[in-house]
Amino acid sequence: MERALLETRELSEMGVFLASQKRRVLRVREACAQGVSKVSYKLALYNLIADKEQSILFCPIFKSASTSWLIALLEMRGEWTPQNTPDDLNAIRKRVYKILMGFTVGEISYQFYNKPSDQDIFYQNRFLVVRHPFERLVSCYRDKFENANKPYYHELHGKRMMRMYRDLGDNPVSRTEVNNLMARADADPDRERVLGNPFANPVGPTFTEFIKYVVFENLNKENAQFLQRLNAGADVGQRKDNIFSGPPTAEVACSYFSQLDTALLYQLTKKYEPDFKLFGYTPNEYLKCSDEYIQP
Template sequence: MRFSHPYCRALRRYLFIFIAIALLPIALVYVVRLDQLYRIKGYEYVNESHVPVLPEESVHTLAPNDVERIEKRMERRRKLLQEKCTEFGLDVVGNDTWHKPNAWEFLVNKKYHIIWCNVFKAASSSWMFNFNVLAGYSPEFLQRTKEVFLNLARERYPRVTIDKLREAQNDSITFMIARHPFERLLSAYRDKLVFAIPHSYHDKLGRRIVRKYRSKGSDMNSPKYPTFPEFVRWLLDQIKHGNMQMDMHFVSSTMFCTPCVINFDVIMKFDTLDEDQLYLINKTGLTRVIAPEWRNAGKGKNTQELLKSFYSKLSPKEMHGLYQYYKYDFELFNYSASSYFNLVQENGT
């Protein structure tokens, strides 16, 4: 028995080590899966039967006279849109990218009866946050997650066909957000190319643009990212060669959402967004669920001086090329480009 006692202890020790080693892969798989669930699905995900309620101090409402005033604004926008669509023949369904209804980028929330065409660089980060809240992710989870909001949203909002979209529109409010085309373009250029994340798709795209469009005798102090004129030359070449399925951040809003062949109940604008989004939230009865958002406001709001500093570097031909591509965005949503053409005329470029 004197020899068996130490032997048993050693046997138990080896057995414990064997079991621990055997269970380690299972534990690692569990931890990884747990982390994935947290990051992608979110333990902060709210049960679909539960309606989130904002605290009283976060609830914003409009006075009846403000509702009436903004409703008239929306009526004017819908009327202008309809008139311009008819004027340019965009209200006739066809097979090209300007006339074929495009449901690809719509997010359809059937629970709250609200549908959004997500125009990138037109308060898209703000409303992607709200649509993720409507999808069930808690604001706390969204504030701290490293996941891309669009990826989270697509977990809850699968892409729909045009028939499914039209069916959902029967009992829903459909909206989009318009922005001055040249403001939106500059915002996209700065966000995606000037401030590109290293080794990202847009960082690599910027390097390709530089290699192709920067002259070999350029100043050694030129930035690593493409200058605005270099970017514009690349963009105009994409348009010239018929690459109309271009980057979603630079594509025309009219082509992206096809508002002439898909009905929109509310057309918000970036320049009146404070009131417009409050109107939409009130109209959809979501005042206790979501609040007006202004995310990425620092990069998103271009001052006139900033716009002038970039667009004054373009030639009249380049400005004209940009206008021709974004012409429908200007016309349908009542924007002007005259001040931008004055910039290049003043400089005599």
């Protein structure tokens, strides 16, 4: 009896989860229809991870649990073991997954919509994981600028980022530094690609048109439910470390944003406006972090 009740509750919770997914996907599609996402298709295709064996198409977003989810997907395939480290990730990814290069937009559309017996089965689970853009930006700053001794990503990209945006790597964040960052990014778009772009940029209109799931990075229960939906909870859950755990980041982010004036915060809000519209986030709680904030 207790087992039956538990199964009924789990089914009910999964129903709530799937209903929330439908609402989010509808929001994304409506926002895209209004022209929120205006980026190149090549960039979007470059970021996709296609796993036919697992029936998964995943768009990893920088600083939105992308490494954790990539490891989870590799675990599901038996390609990741406790002996592996983050230093192995790039090589394993290149070996296991092929980048979707060489496809035109029309070919992608044809594969998803006109061949349901083939491609639709291969890629039933098309998803991305999202995070509040300001938390994502702070996470990027702390991990890639402040934590200069972290070897993995810093060796690949961090040093170049540091040379682009600051003279000394050990100084704390300052208003001047953020102003310089925004000015240089506006003057040279190639610089900006190294940093935390809005979600809409790496995702692009190609993927958002076909998306089926939008998972919120900071909701641990939701991550577990999606793994259950993929029939992979047991495969990933055996890891000793919880890949989706971590301290709340809102307070940490606020401590950084409190050092900026409201004018600069509004500039950042404008920059990440596509994310707010696509996924229903709001900048209000971070605008309040500024010492200059005045209640409207």
